[in-house]
Amino acid sequence: MEKRLLFAVILSIVVMLLYPLFIGKKTRVSPQQMRPTTIRPVEEKEVTKKYPAPAQKRQREGLPMDAISKTFQNNRYIIETTNIGGGIERIEIKDKKRLNMVLVDNAIYQAGILAIDGKGPLAGLSSQPFAIKEDKESFYYEQHNLVIEKTIRPLTNRYGLNASIRITNNAGFIQKLSFDITTASNISKKERYESRYIAADVLYKDGKLKKIAGSNFKKHKRLYSNNIEWLALKNKYYSIIAKPEFRPAGVFSKDIETRPVIGFIVDNENILPGETKIYNILLYAGPTELKELEAVDRTFGKALNFGIFTSICLVLLSVLKFFYAVLHNYGLAVLLLTCCISLLLFPLSFKSLKSMRRMQEVQPHIERIRAQHKDNPGKLNKEIMEIYRRYNVNPMGGCFPMLIQMPIFIALYQTLMRSVELKGAGFLWIKDLSMPDAAFHLPVTLPFLGNTINLLPILMIGAMIIQQRLSQVRTAGAQTDQQKMMTTIMPIVFGFIFYSLPSGLVLYWLTNTLLTSSLQYFFLRKA
Numbered sequence: 001m002e003k004r005l006l007f008a009v010i011l012s013i014v015v016m017l018l019y020p021l022f023i024g025k026k027t028r029v030s031p032q033q034m035r036p037t038t039i040r041p042v043e044e045k046e047v048t049k050k051y052p053a054p055a056q057k058r059q060r061e062g063l064p065m066d067a068i069s070k071t072f073q074n075n076r077y078i079i080e081t082t083n084i085g086g087g088i089e090r091i092e093i094k095d096k097k098r099l100n101m102v103l104v105d106n107a108i109y110q111a112g113i114l115a116i117d118g119k120g121p122l123a124g125l126s127s128q129p130f131a132i133k134e135d136k137e138s139f140y141y142e143q144h145n146l147v148i149e150k151t152i153r154p155l156t157n158r159y160g161l162n163a164s165i166r167i168t169n170n171a172g173f174i175q176k177l178s179f180d181i182t183t184a185s186n187i188s189k190k191e192r193y194e195s196r197y198i199a200a201d202v203l204y205k206d207g208k209l210k211k212i213a214g215s216n217f218k219k220h221k222r223l224y225s226n227n228i229e230w231l232a233l234k235n236k237y238y239s240i241i242a243k244p245e246f247r248p249a250g251v252f253s254k255d256i257e258t259r260p261v262i263g264f265i266v267d268n269e270n271i272l273p274g275e276t277k278i279y280n281i282l283l284y285a286g287p288t289e290l291k292e293l294e295a296v297d298r299t300f301g302k303a304l305n306f307g308i309f310t311s312i313c314l315v316l317l318s319v320l321k322f323f324y325a326v327l328h329n330y331g332l333a334v335l336l337l338t339c340c341i342s343l344l345l346f347p348l349s350f351k352s353l354k355s356m357r358r359m360q361e362v363q364p365h366i367e368r369i370r371a372q373h374k375d376n377p378g379k380l381n382k383e384i385m386e387i388y389r390r391y392n393v394n395p396m397g398g399c400f401p402m403l404i405q406m407p408i409f410i411a412l413y414q415t416l417m418r419s420v421e422l423k424g425a426g427f428l429w430i431k432d433l434s435m436p437d438a439a440f441h442l443p444v445t446l447p448f449l450g451n452t453i454n455l456l457p458i459l460m461i462g463a464m465i466i467q468q469r470l471s472q473v474r475t476a477g478a479q480t481d482q483q484k485m486m487t488t489i490m491p492i493v494f495g496f497i498f499y500s501l502p503s504g505l506v507l508y509w510l511t512n513t514l515l516t517s518s519l520q521y522f523f524l525r526k527a
Contacts, residue, residue, distance in 0.1 A: 006178075050195075067129070074154050076286070086150055087112025087125040087182065091285050092237070093159070096209075098424035103238055103285055106185050111185040112164055114150055114281075118179025118266075121146055126182075134416050145171035159286025160296035165279040177269040183281065184233035185261040197236035197418070200253045200262045203229040203302055213262070217255040222265065224250035232303050233262050237420040237434070239288045239303050245280035287420040293341055306418065312411035317419055324421070329387040331427020334416065334504055338511040341412065346519055353520060362391050416505040419483035429455075433504035456506040457499045463510055464491035467517040 023491045068083045080090035089112055093105040110117050113125040125148075150167040169175050198212040204227045230243040233250050242264070249267035253260065264281075269279050284296045292302040304315035312436055316337070323333035342349075365387050373380040375385055406415050416422065422433040439455035468490065 054518075068105065072154075075157065076159050077154060077231040079152075079154070079257050081152075082108060082112065083130040085109055085112040085128065086130040087115035088152070089113075089124070093286060095287065095424075098287070098420075101238075103188055104184075105188070106490045107186040109237055109326070110180075110182060111256050111259065113185060113283075114165065114184055115182045115288040116148065116179050117164070117182075118177070120176065120178065122177070122179045125179075126323075133458060145169065145494040155296065158295050159284055159292055161285065163281045163283055165281075166276055167271065169273055169277040169280075172273050174272050174273065177271055177277065178267050180265055181248075181279065181281070182261055182263040183231055183283070184263070185256075186259045187233050187235050189235060197234070199234055199261060200260065201232045201234065201305070202251055203232075203299065205229045207302075209305060210300055212251065213253040213260065217253060217260045218371050220252070220254040222250060222252045224265070224267075226250075229299055230297075231262060231264065233260060234288060234303065236418060237288060237423055238286065239285040239293070239300075241286065241293075241297075241303055243282040243284075243297060243299070246278070256338065268390070271276050278289040287423075290317075306394065306411070306414040309407055309414065312407060316412055316415045317421070320398045320415070320419070321421065324520075328432055329427060330425035330504070331507065333423075333431065334433070334507050335511055337412075338508045339515060340409065342512050342515045342519075343410065346516070349516060350519070351410035358391065362387055365391075401524070412508065413505065416508055417502060422502065427503075427507070430503045430507075433507070436500055437506070439502040454503070454506075455497055456503055456510055457495045460498060460506060460510040460513060461491045461495040463513040463517065464494060467513055467520070468495075483524065495508075 012086060014162065061378075064087065069089070070081045070083075072081075076094050077090060078090075078092040081087065082089045087107065088104070091113075092100060092101065092102050094100055107113055109115065110126045113151045116122060117124065117126040141301045147168040147170060149168075151162075151164045151166075153162045157160065163342055165181065167177065184200075187198060200217075201209055202212050202223070202225075204225070206227065213221060226247055226249065228244065228248055228251060230241050232239050232241040234240075244264055248264035252263065252265055252267040253262045255261070266279070269277065282297060284293065284300055286292050288303050288304055290304050293303055304310075304314070319340070319409065320330075320333050320337050323336045324330050327333055327336065366384055368385070369380060369383045372385060418491050420434075425433045427433060429439055433520075436452065436454045437456045440453040440454040442451045442453065446449045494509075498509060
């Protein structure tokens with residue numbers, strides 16, 4: 001969906017800028033093997049409790065009535081674990097800069113973070129109840145002479161967790177271990193249009209980043225590789241990243257009731273009598289923000305990925321954050337960044353505009369020649385090229401400067417569309433620059449508009465109509481109906497595309513349109 005939207009925007013830009021060229025033309029495990037999950041958070045408040053009594057809650061979550069939760073808090077998280085499967089079922093992010101948000105919810109059974117499920121003695125383990133050992137703050141479950149312990153320790157003042165799974169063989173014979181460890185699941189997709197951004201990425205030790213699943217997760221996908229650096233599940237603004245301190249056999253991704261689940265594969269490992277296998281994992285669960293990511297692990301910064309123009313996006317994001325550090329308002333920072341980019345690129349834009357206006361000026365001559373030589377294509381093309389030579393017009397002169405600017409436009413679009421820095425940032429009447437501006441609320445829900453009136457896209461339509469008319473040249477004849485229609489339709493199409501996009505992105509486009517129109521008017525009038 002995002003690719004189609006971006007393609008529509010780029011196509012609309014090109015059509016809007018190039019249509020003067022065509023003016024006048026006629027259009028064409030086995031349960032019982034698990035042991036502790038120990039959690040020792042920093043500055044934690046700890047509660048061990050039975051889940052609320054109402055059966056409706058148990059039935060809704062699909063958990064048995066005797067399910068028990070254990071909740072821990074620090075300055076970054078509220079983490080809730082469950083004895084069913086011995087995993088993390090809920091993570092709420094505490095964020096001073098933005099509103100708190102529930103990143104993971106109702107992650108149970110195989111979807112429980114740190115849940116284990118596999119073959120042989122580990123089959124079905126994710127659905128078995130663990131006993132809670134209160135004095136050691138732990139869960140445990142033991143069967144077939146295997147003891148499995150889990151510990152989770154939140155990092156100090158960072159969005160990170162150190163997790164450890166210990167499997168001990170108390171039997172007098174060698175056992176084989178084949179199982180999956182769930183590292184992320186049920187990531188939030190409650191925000192508008194957020195589900196399209198959900199994806200799973202894997203980073204290899206050679207630095208190659210690969211998407212292993214997109215918003216439409218396959219039912220079950222397994223990728224075997226012993227060269228894995230980390231595995232991530234991301235939505236639009238947040239990431240859950242797991243870095244193994246052991247060598248997994250590979251990674252898996254699957255869909256459980258339309259909710260994505262990913263994790264590591266441990267395959268055919270022998271565990272000797274009396275031996276303990278330790279699987280340590282560094283977990284990050286927080287905003288996809290470079291500073292926060294790299295505070296936990298330097299390699300996690302690669303999770304901030306904007307596609308082929310990532311390097312340009314990171315430069316633009318750094319400039320945006322610099323302006324914010326000076327102005328202390330992301331709305332003003334977007335305005336200043338827009339002004340800087342518009343002024344920087346205006347020589348190219350102006351050159352493109354002048355070339356297109358010259359094309360408009362020779363259109364009457366070209367139309368006359370078309371009428372004269374409509375039955376002789378060879379003669380027609382020769383005469384048109386002669387007009388281009390005589391008036392020193394390059395038909396591609398308006399395109400080339402725009403092609404140079406396009407990577408910056410796309411990079412800025414991606415930066416403002418997906419930067420978590422804008423989440424929760426207010427400006428004027430806008431409460432959140434990562435959401436539509438919602439200037440007025442309606443008592444009813446209307447088609448296309450919803451239950452709010454977004455003012456910025458409406459202002460943008462008006463500004464684009466003005467820009468279109470400023471860029472036109474009045475020829476000897478009256479303006480054609482086609483010109484008038486294009487002058488109105490293209491801004492409306494843009495307004496429709498941008499209506500539900502983040503207000504920070506629309507603010508950029510509106511500001512850029514107003515600034516470009518002003519510069520066009522000043523320089524063209526002077527010329």
